[in-house]
Amino acid sequence: MNPPERQTAQTGDANRLALEGFLPYRLARAAEIISRQFATLYRERHGLTRPEWRTLATIGQFDRITATEIGAHSSMHKTKVSRAIRALEERNWITRQVDDIDRRIEHIELTREGRTHYRDLVTLAHSYEAKLVEALGQSGIDQLEAGIAAIERKHT
Amino acid sequence: MNPPERQTAQTGDANRLALEGFLPYRLARAAEIISRQFATLYRERHGLTRPEWRTLATIGQFDRITATEIGAHSSMHKTKVSRAIRALEERNWITRQVDDIDRRIEHIELTREGRTHYRDLVTLAHSYEAKLVEALGQSGIDQLEAGIAAIERKHT
């Protein structure tokens, strides 16, 4: 058993930076790895891009929702959302309905077809999460979540 | 004091997915927040893009390095590296030198000017890390690093 190594961005020399130990870099890289892995799954299976998957996931979560709300809930720029919505609409996975009172607003819902894909996507997500637990161990997951939670807590 | 809430992607209903509890999403979002915060610093201060910052950081870390090695060390696509190198070269922050023996290889080094910026960048990075520790708490940082380490361990 090795003694646990404390990884930091320092190399002993304070005038250098070890990129591989620098937290923002490590975090970005880790997120990229996980995102890509999961993206491969839904891309191969449903032909979705990342913004489209997030959009679909958000609509499915709330049944009926507006574009602005989707952006707020999924941390996406409104142009990304707009384009994702159009793409999903062209596949007939969602429908839009202009609000009766405020005609700027469009309510978005899943079609039957969209719901089918959403259900499958949820299964996929859960099973990927399970794989993550298996790969990283429950303690790894717990620590990661705790760390993320700390960031979330500080961020507005 | 509230009891700690266990956050999961489930909403009780297994046929739904709570995006805000889904680990890949949370991780991507957290990384994005941190990356953006730090990027604002070096962009405002040195006018660097993200690939340029990573490239510069890697060159500074190793003094003399090739483009391929930069890509491997900083997890960037070779075209990204190529373009970042060109941009840094145009600012006269780095120099290239074709290898005497293998003329495909270019050795890259910092110029005096580049070194000045690199030093400042290192200071910036360290002080940002310190701010992170302050904001998230040492335990938050430790947990985050442990979680990331678990991912790194599994990834090739």
Add this chain to the structure above:
DNA sequence: TCAGAACAGTTACAAACGCAACCATCGCAG
């Protein structure tokens, strides 16, 4: 009542990205 601020959503445009094709060079097997 009505002018202008605010807001939902789209679009035009430029920058950034990755893939694939490419050039130049090297290494190696026959």
Add this chain to the structure above:
DNA sequence: CTGCGATGGTTGCGTTTGTAACTGTTCTGA
């Protein structure tokens, strides 16, 4: 040798992205 696969690095091209500007609509306050 020499021909051909592998390697380092660049570039062309289609796609994706964010910014800003725009359309259409509602809200607000004088």
